[in-house]
Amino acid sequence: MNAKNRSAHLAVVWLASLGALSASGCSNNFRPASLVNHARVLGARIEVLGDPTRSNPRPGESATVRWLVGFPAEEQTLSWAFLTCVPEATSYGVPQCAHAVGTPAVQLEPALGAPHVELAIPNEATLGDANQLLMLGSICAQDQVNTDPTVQAACANPDGDGTIVTLRVPIERDGMTNHNPSLDAVTLNDEVLDYMAAPDAPGTGCAGGDAPQIVWSEDVVALALTAVDGSRETYTVNRGAPPVATDVLEDLLVEDLSTAGEIDLHFAYFDDLDPTIDLEWTLPALAEVAADGTLVRLTFTMRDGRGGFDFIQRAVCVVAP
Amino acid sequence: MRFFNGLLTSGPMTISRRWGRKLQVTWALMGALLGTSAWAGPALAQGASDAGTPSTSQAPSAPAAPVLVPPHLLQFVQAAYPQAAEAEGLEGTVVLDITIAADGTVTHAVVTESAGHGFDEAAIDAVQRFEFEPATRDGVPIPVIIGYRYVFELRVPEPPPPAEVEAPATGGIEGHLLGLEDGLPLPDAEVILTGQEGSVALRQVTQADGTFRFDELLPGTYALRVITPEYGDMDQEEVVIPGEVTEVTYRMRLAEEPPDDLTFGATAIVDPPPREVTRRTISREEMTRIPGTRGDALRSVELLPGVARPPFGAGALIVRGSSPNDSQVFFAGNPVPLLYHFGGLTSFVNGGLLERIDFFPGNFSVRYGRKIGGILEVTPRDPATDRFHGNLDFNLIDLSFLVESPVGSDASVAVAGRRSILDAVFQAALPQDVLDNLSAPVYWDYQGVASWRPTDRDQVRLLLYASSDSFRFFLKNADGSDPSIRGNLSLSTRFFYNQLSWTRQLTNHVQQEVQWMSGTTKLHFALGDLIAFDANFLSNYGRAEWRVQLSHRVRLIGGLDLAVVPFDVGxxxxxxxxxxxxxxxxxxTGQAIDSSHFQGTAVQPGFYLESDLGLTPELEVILGLRLDYFKEIDAFVFDPRLVARYQVHEGTTLKLGAGMFGQAPAFQESSVDIGNPALAPVRAAHFGLGVDQDFGSGISLGVEGFYKQLWNRVVGVPKGLPPRFTNEGIGRIYGLEVSGRIRPGGRRFFAYLSYTLSRSERRDHPGDPWRLFDFDQTHIFTVAGVYRLPRGWEVGATLRLVSGNPGTPVTGAVYDGTNAVYSPLSDAVNSTRSPLFNRLDVRIAKQWTFQSWKLSLYLDIQNVYNQNNREGTRYSYDLSQSAAIRGLPILPALGIRGEL
Known part of the structure; x- marks a missing residue:
C-alpha cells in the first residue's frame, strides 16, 4: 500500500468511525416506506362535479372525493366512515372539526370498491371565513369500521387493518382555480410500461400471462415517470415579512409504491430541478418470488400540495430465473 | 528519646530545636481565606506566589496585586510525643491547615494529611498554641490559612555537651540553582540547611540569579534540601571546611507531576468567601485529565453533581432538572451563547487557558441574574509572566494551540486557537460529487488575553474571543417520511466578543471591578424553502462591582450589570x-408556515447588593438583593436571596440557602409577530440544605438536598393559537446530591464521585396532570479516577450510570391524505423512559520531558465497551414501527501534544 493509498485508507477508516457515530442514531430495520404490504391508504382525489379536472370547488358547488387504497395483492373489501366539517383554527397537530357540514358518510359493512363521498359545499354565508373543509374518517379493510369516536381506532376490531384519515378540501374563494395534475407515463428499463392488472388479479401465478415478465436478478430495475405538460400550475402566495404576494410554480410531490421489493425514493418531486423522475426498484428477494411468478403492482401518486391529486397504477410479473 | 519539630518560616531565620535534626518548610498550602475579606483572596494568591508558590493568574474579578507579607512564627510550641507511638518507635508527619487570625492567633487547625497513632491530636494541640506575627496586606493585618507540616521523629539523645574547647574556625556554602533543561536560574526556591545532629537549621530563598549562601557554619557535614514548586525537592549533603566556602551548583529537573498548588480553589488561589450554598470547583490540573473529555476542561463539568447528561450530540447544560435555556455559561464574567461546539465533543475555549471552572447548581449569588437554573463561570487565567510558553495539540478531531509570553515587566499576552479537521478528512476521502452537496461540520475558536498591571493596585485585561460552528448539507432527495425535508440544510452559530476589564484596589478596604464586552452573535438555520432562521445580535454587556470591607465581620458587595442587545431576527x-x-x-409537510421579521433592542439592567455577615466565628450569613428590569416585556423582577453557613465542628459545615430567581422569556416567545409580548418573567424559588464533611487525608464528602419551585413558565397555547404563549406553566424539582473527592497526600491519584437523585416535573396548564421534564434523570452516578504512574505514564477511567431520558410513546397515527404523511397520536408526554445509560471512558497518556519542552501522547477512548445506549426513538414512515436511536459508539481519540 503506497503512502497515498494508506492515507486514503486511514481517512476511510476514520470516516467509517464518524459514520458509525452519526449513523448510530439512524440504523433500523423498518419495512421500506415504498412497500404496500397491507390495505394502505394512498391519497384522495377531489373532483368538482361537472369539471373533474378542478380540485377546489367553489361555495355552493358539489364535489366527489374518491380515496385510493393500495393492496398487496387482489383488492380487499373496505368499510369506511367520514365526517366533513369546517376545521378548527390550529397551527399544528392533527386537525379537528369546529362544526360539521352535512351528514356523516358511512359504509359499515365491508365491500369492494374505493371509498367515496359526495360533498355539497356550503354557501359563503355558512362557510364564514373558512377557505377549506376538513374530512375526518376511517377506512377499514375486511372488517367493520369503528364508529365510536371515543376509541382511537379505524376498525371496530382495534387490531384490524385500518387507517384514520384526514383530508383538507380547499375551496376556491379567491378566484384562483386549481386543477388536478396528471401523471403521463411510466417506463421500465426505458420501455413504456402500460400494463394494468385487474383489481382481482391474484398476487401469484402470473408467469406466462399478460403482464410484462421480469426475470429476477440482483440488478435494480430502472423506472421513470413523466407528468403531463402543464401539470405544474402557477399560483400566488404571500411570502416574507411583511407578506408580499408572490407567484410560485407548483412542485409536484410524487409518492412511489410497490407491492414487493423496494423503490429507492419513497418521495420525489417534479420541480425545477427534476422535470422527470428516475427511480431504482430493487426486486424482492428471490425467496419471496413465487415459482409461478409474483405479480407486483406499482402505484405512483402525485400531489400539488393544494388539493390536486392524481395517480397511475401499473403491474409486472417477476419470475424466478 | 524522642524527637520532633514543627516547621514554618517565612524568611531567613533559624528555628532552634533542642531535639531538632530535620527541618522542613512549606508554604504549599496558602489555603482558603477566612470568611470576611473577599478582596484579600486573590491578593493572597499573589502573596503565595511571592513566597515561592508558582504564580497563578487571577480571575477577571481579581484585584490588583497589593503588598503582602506572610505571617511570621513568633512562638513555637513543642507537641507532646504520643506515648504509644514512642513506645512502638513510630515516627510521623502531620500536615495541617492552620487558620491565623488578623491578630496572629491560631483560630483553627485541621489535619489534611494524617499520621495516625495520636500524632494528629498532638500536632493540633501544639499548633493551636502557636503565636504569629499576622500576615499583612498593604500593612493591614489579615487572616490567612497556611499549610504546616509537623514532623515527629525519634532520635537518640544528644550526648552531653563537650567540655569547653576552643571554637573552631567556620566555613560556608555558596550555591547556584539552575534548571536542568534550560540552564536558567531558579529564583525564590527554598534551601534548607540542617546541621549535624540537628545542631542548626537555616533557610534561604534563592536570589533572582538563583544563588544562595550560608556563612559562619561550623565544620562538618550538612544536609541541604532544595524545595521548588515546579521542580520538586532535592536533598544533598555538603561538607563545610574551616576557612573555606564550599561552592555548589544544583541543576533541577522539572517535576513530572504538577505541584499541588496548581489546583484551584484550594491552594495557591485563595478563593473569596463562598457566596453560594454550593459552589463546585474543578482544578485546572485535574480538569484536563478526566477520561472521556479528550483533555477538554469544560467537558469535565458533566461529572459534577446536579449536571444531567445531555442527549447525544446536544451539548447542552442541564442543571438540577432545569431547561438548558434556564442556565447560563459565563466566560470571564460575560454570558456566552454556547458551551460546546457541534456534537458536544469539544468546548469553545482552549482548556489550557483556563484558570478555573466554578459551577453553581442553584442558590447562586445575586451577582448572577436573569437565569433561574444554574451558573457555570469559566475564568481564563492570566498569561505566563516568567517566559514564553506554548503548546500544540493534534488529534483526529481538531487541532489547537496556545502561546503565551510576558511583555515587559508588567504585562503578558496569550493567544489560543482551535480548528476542526473534519473537512480536511472529508476532502481527502470523499468524491467530488459528494463534496458538492456536503460541507463538513467546521468549527473554530480563538481566545486572546492581554494582562497589564500598571500599578500594584490595578489590573487591566483585554480579551478577544470568538467561536464559530457551521454545517451545510444538500438533501437532493426528499425524506422518506416527511417529503418537505429536502434541499439545503445549513446551520451556523458564531460569536465574536471583545472585552476590557479593569480592577482597582481603591483603598485598603474597597475594591472596584469594571468591565465591558461588545461583540456580535449570529445564528442561522435553514431547511430548504420551509424554514429559515437568521438572527443577528449586537451583544453588549457590562458590569461594575464594588466590594467593601466594613469591618472584620461585615462585607458589602454592590454592583450593576447591564445587557444591551440590539437584534434583527428573521x-x-x-x-x-x-x-x-x-x-x-x-x-x-402540510404545516402552516409563518413569516416574521422583527427588530428591536433588549435592554436589561440589573442592580444587586450583598452583605456578608460573620455573626459568630462559626456562623456566616449572606443576604442578597437583586433587581432586574426587562425592557422588551416592560417588567421588573426583585430577587431576595439568603445563604448561611455554620461550622458545626472541625471539618463539618452545615449550609442552607433560599432565594428567588427570575428570567425573561426567550426573545422569540415574547416577540410581537410569533410570540406574546405580554408575557411575564419566568420565576423560580430555590431552597437548599446540605453538609460538607472534610475527613482529612484529602477525602471530603458533601451532601445536599434541594427543592425548586417554578412558576410563570412559558408554555404554548394548545394548537398554537394566539396569543401562542402564556405563563400558565409551573414546575417542581427536588433531589439530593452527593459529591465525594479523594486526593490522598501523594499527588499521584485523584478521584471524583458524584451521585444525584432527583425528580423534575412540569404542569403546563391548570388542570393538566404533572409530567416529567424532558431530561429528567432520576439517578446520575459518576465516578472518575486518574492515577499517575512512574515514567510519565498516566491512566484513568470514568464510569457513568444515568437513568434514561423520558419519552412520549406513539400510540397510533393519522394519515394526512392531502400531504401523504402521518401525524402521531401520542400517549401522555414523557410517560416512558429509556433504559439506563452506562458508559466507561478510559484515558491513557504518556509524557516525555526533554531539555526545554514536553511531548505527550494520549489515547482517550469513549464508550470502551461500545454500549448501545438508547438516546431516543425513531419511527417508520407510518409510525407503526419504532427503533432506538443509539448513542455514541466506541470513539477512540488519539492525540499528540507538544508543550514548551
Whole structure:
C-alpha cells in the first residue's frame, strides 16, 4: 500500500468511525416506506362535479372525493366512515372539526370498491371565513369500521387493518382555480410500461400471462415517470415579512409504491430541478418470488400540495430465473 | 528519646530545636481565606506566589496585586510525643491547615494529611498554641490559612555537651540553582540547611540569579534540601571546611507531576468567601485529565453533581432538572451563547487557558441574574509572566494551540486557537460529487488575553474571543417520511466578543471591578424553502462591582450589570411550539408556515447588593438583593436571596440557602409577530440544605438536598393559537446530591464521585396532570479516577450510570391524505423512559520531558465497551414501527501534544 493509498485508507477508516457515530442514531430495520404490504391508504382525489379536472370547488358547488387504497395483492373489501366539517383554527397537530357540514358518510359493512363521498359545499354565508373543509374518517379493510369516536381506532376490531384519515378540501374563494395534475407515463428499463392488472388479479401465478415478465436478478430495475405538460400550475402566495404576494410554480410531490421489493425514493418531486423522475426498484428477494411468478403492482401518486391529486397504477410479473 | 519539630518560616531565620535534626518548610498550602475579606483572596494568591508558590493568574474579578507579607512564627510550641507511638518507635508527619487570625492567633487547625497513632491530636494541640506575627496586606493585618507540616521523629539523645574547647574556625556554602533543561536560574526556591545532629537549621530563598549562601557554619557535614514548586525537592549533603566556602551548583529537573498548588480553589488561589450554598470547583490540573473529555476542561463539568447528561450530540447544560435555556455559561464574567461546539465533543475555549471552572447548581449569588437554573463561570487565567510558553495539540478531531509570553515587566499576552479537521478528512476521502452537496461540520475558536498591571493596585485585561460552528448539507432527495425535508440544510452559530476589564484596589478596604464586552452573535438555520432562521445580535454587556470591607465581620458587595442587545431576527417556518414538553412532532409537510421579521433592542439592567455577615466565628450569613428590569416585556423582577453557613465542628459545615430567581422569556416567545409580548418573567424559588464533611487525608464528602419551585413558565397555547404563549406553566424539582473527592497526600491519584437523585416535573396548564421534564434523570452516578504512574505514564477511567431520558410513546397515527404523511397520536408526554445509560471512558497518556519542552501522547477512548445506549426513538414512515436511536459508539481519540 503506497503512502497515498494508506492515507486514503486511514481517512476511510476514520470516516467509517464518524459514520458509525452519526449513523448510530439512524440504523433500523423498518419495512421500506415504498412497500404496500397491507390495505394502505394512498391519497384522495377531489373532483368538482361537472369539471373533474378542478380540485377546489367553489361555495355552493358539489364535489366527489374518491380515496385510493393500495393492496398487496387482489383488492380487499373496505368499510369506511367520514365526517366533513369546517376545521378548527390550529397551527399544528392533527386537525379537528369546529362544526360539521352535512351528514356523516358511512359504509359499515365491508365491500369492494374505493371509498367515496359526495360533498355539497356550503354557501359563503355558512362557510364564514373558512377557505377549506376538513374530512375526518376511517377506512377499514375486511372488517367493520369503528364508529365510536371515543376509541382511537379505524376498525371496530382495534387490531384490524385500518387507517384514520384526514383530508383538507380547499375551496376556491379567491378566484384562483386549481386543477388536478396528471401523471403521463411510466417506463421500465426505458420501455413504456402500460400494463394494468385487474383489481382481482391474484398476487401469484402470473408467469406466462399478460403482464410484462421480469426475470429476477440482483440488478435494480430502472423506472421513470413523466407528468403531463402543464401539470405544474402557477399560483400566488404571500411570502416574507411583511407578506408580499408572490407567484410560485407548483412542485409536484410524487409518492412511489410497490407491492414487493423496494423503490429507492419513497418521495420525489417534479420541480425545477427534476422535470422527470428516475427511480431504482430493487426486486424482492428471490425467496419471496413465487415459482409461478409474483405479480407486483406499482402505484405512483402525485400531489400539488393544494388539493390536486392524481395517480397511475401499473403491474409486472417477476419470475424466478 | 524522642524527637520532633514543627516547621514554618517565612524568611531567613533559624528555628532552634533542642531535639531538632530535620527541618522542613512549606508554604504549599496558602489555603482558603477566612470568611470576611473577599478582596484579600486573590491578593493572597499573589502573596503565595511571592513566597515561592508558582504564580497563578487571577480571575477577571481579581484585584490588583497589593503588598503582602506572610505571617511570621513568633512562638513555637513543642507537641507532646504520643506515648504509644514512642513506645512502638513510630515516627510521623502531620500536615495541617492552620487558620491565623488578623491578630496572629491560631483560630483553627485541621489535619489534611494524617499520621495516625495520636500524632494528629498532638500536632493540633501544639499548633493551636502557636503565636504569629499576622500576615499583612498593604500593612493591614489579615487572616490567612497556611499549610504546616509537623514532623515527629525519634532520635537518640544528644550526648552531653563537650567540655569547653576552643571554637573552631567556620566555613560556608555558596550555591547556584539552575534548571536542568534550560540552564536558567531558579529564583525564590527554598534551601534548607540542617546541621549535624540537628545542631542548626537555616533557610534561604534563592536570589533572582538563583544563588544562595550560608556563612559562619561550623565544620562538618550538612544536609541541604532544595524545595521548588515546579521542580520538586532535592536533598544533598555538603561538607563545610574551616576557612573555606564550599561552592555548589544544583541543576533541577522539572517535576513530572504538577505541584499541588496548581489546583484551584484550594491552594495557591485563595478563593473569596463562598457566596453560594454550593459552589463546585474543578482544578485546572485535574480538569484536563478526566477520561472521556479528550483533555477538554469544560467537558469535565458533566461529572459534577446536579449536571444531567445531555442527549447525544446536544451539548447542552442541564442543571438540577432545569431547561438548558434556564442556565447560563459565563466566560470571564460575560454570558456566552454556547458551551460546546457541534456534537458536544469539544468546548469553545482552549482548556489550557483556563484558570478555573466554578459551577453553581442553584442558590447562586445575586451577582448572577436573569437565569433561574444554574451558573457555570469559566475564568481564563492570566498569561505566563516568567517566559514564553506554548503548546500544540493534534488529534483526529481538531487541532489547537496556545502561546503565551510576558511583555515587559508588567504585562503578558496569550493567544489560543482551535480548528476542526473534519473537512480536511472529508476532502481527502470523499468524491467530488459528494463534496458538492456536503460541507463538513467546521468549527473554530480563538481566545486572546492581554494582562497589564500598571500599578500594584490595578489590573487591566483585554480579551478577544470568538467561536464559530457551521454545517451545510444538500438533501437532493426528499425524506422518506416527511417529503418537505429536502434541499439545503445549513446551520451556523458564531460569536465574536471583545472585552476590557479593569480592577482597582481603591483603598485598603474597597475594591472596584469594571468591565465591558461588545461583540456580535449570529445564528442561522435553514431547511430548504420551509424554514429559515437568521438572527443577528449586537451583544453588549457590562458590569461594575464594588466590594467593601466594613469591618472584620461585615462585607458589602454592590454592583450593576447591564445587557444591551440590539437584534434583527428573521423567521420563516412552522408555528413555534413550547421548547420543552411537546409530544412527538408532526411532520413539516402540510404545516402552516409563518413569516416574521422583527427588530428591536433588549435592554436589561440589573442592580444587586450583598452583605456578608460573620455573626459568630462559626456562623456566616449572606443576604442578597437583586433587581432586574426587562425592557422588551416592560417588567421588573426583585430577587431576595439568603445563604448561611455554620461550622458545626472541625471539618463539618452545615449550609442552607433560599432565594428567588427570575428570567425573561426567550426573545422569540415574547416577540410581537410569533410570540406574546405580554408575557411575564419566568420565576423560580430555590431552597437548599446540605453538609460538607472534610475527613482529612484529602477525602471530603458533601451532601445536599434541594427543592425548586417554578412558576410563570412559558408554555404554548394548545394548537398554537394566539396569543401562542402564556405563563400558565409551573414546575417542581427536588433531589439530593452527593459529591465525594479523594486526593490522598501523594499527588499521584485523584478521584471524583458524584451521585444525584432527583425528580423534575412540569404542569403546563391548570388542570393538566404533572409530567416529567424532558431530561429528567432520576439517578446520575459518576465516578472518575486518574492515577499517575512512574515514567510519565498516566491512566484513568470514568464510569457513568444515568437513568434514561423520558419519552412520549406513539400510540397510533393519522394519515394526512392531502400531504401523504402521518401525524402521531401520542400517549401522555414523557410517560416512558429509556433504559439506563452506562458508559466507561478510559484515558491513557504518556509524557516525555526533554531539555526545554514536553511531548505527550494520549489515547482517550469513549464508550470502551461500545454500549448501545438508547438516546431516543425513531419511527417508520407510518409510525407503526419504532427503533432506538443509539448513542455514541466506541470513539477512540488519539492525540499528540507538544508543550514548551
Amino acid at each position: 423567521y420563516t417556518g412552522p408555528a413555534l411550539q413550547q421548547s420543552e414538553g411537546a409530544a412527538e412532532r408532526d411532520p413539516l
